[in-house]
């Protein structure tokens with residue numbers, strides 16, 4: 001069977017080239033703000049679900065939490081694992097499946113790491129797995145794009161040169177998903193990848209979370225934790241609690 005798009009593109013070196021300027025400082029500020037708001041018990045065990053190269057996991061660990069970061073991309077986990085130490089571990093894991101014999105006080109799913117699946121019922125599989133891994137009254141923090149704003153302000157064409165590679169990017173919205181087509185050439189070979197994310201809005205998360213028996217406690221609209229406004233906010237950040 002052909003691999004799903006997110007299992008290939010996110011695992012290529014080109015993905016890391018294109019997004020190499022992803023902001024670590026911003027990630028640090030966001031995690032500090034979240035930690036301050038959540039006030040988890042000291043040394044709480046937390047999971048960074050779809051952690052990439054671990055930028056949020058590292059900051060959570062610096063704040064004293066015991067962090068496990070997981071991602072489907074073996075290459076990203078190999079990078080993240082270079083930072084492993086006491087209280088900071090990483091592993092390859094598909095977020096649709098629970099990690100056997102592990103439980104957490106909080107699960108973080110950050111930077112639009114949801115809604116990738118061909119079969120949208122997989123969204124519920126993710127939430128059910130999270131539920132299974134969470135302690136009673138455990139917290140799930142989802143940081144997703146604000147789909148309303150992204151659709152209203154969609155940049156359809158973009159060019160970007162990173163490390164000598166010219167990336168040509170086209171975006172479009174088909175009524176359910178936002179597609180990002182990425183074309184480039186390297187060493188005489190043409191490449192084409194498509195990122196595909198479901199344009200989930202607050203109401204979609206409301207039904208998904210309620211169906212998986214989570215209660216939404218709070219929403220925020222950016223990394224400084226300003227209130228969420230569908231028309232203007234940069235992000236949709238949800239704090240949900242296992243019922």
Ligand SMILES: C[S@@+](CC[C@H](N)C(=O)[O-])C[C@H]1O[C@@H](n2cnc3c(N)ncnc32)[C@H](O)[C@@H]1O
Nearest residue numbers: 006010050051052071072073094095110111113
């Ligand atoms: C937009 S990136 C965000 C990564 C990280 N949270 C960050 O902020 O740097 C999305 C991540 O989701 C991961 N991912 C995609 N599908 C996954 C799956 N089924 N299970 C686990 N991780 C997955 C990708 O490999 C990628 O690292």
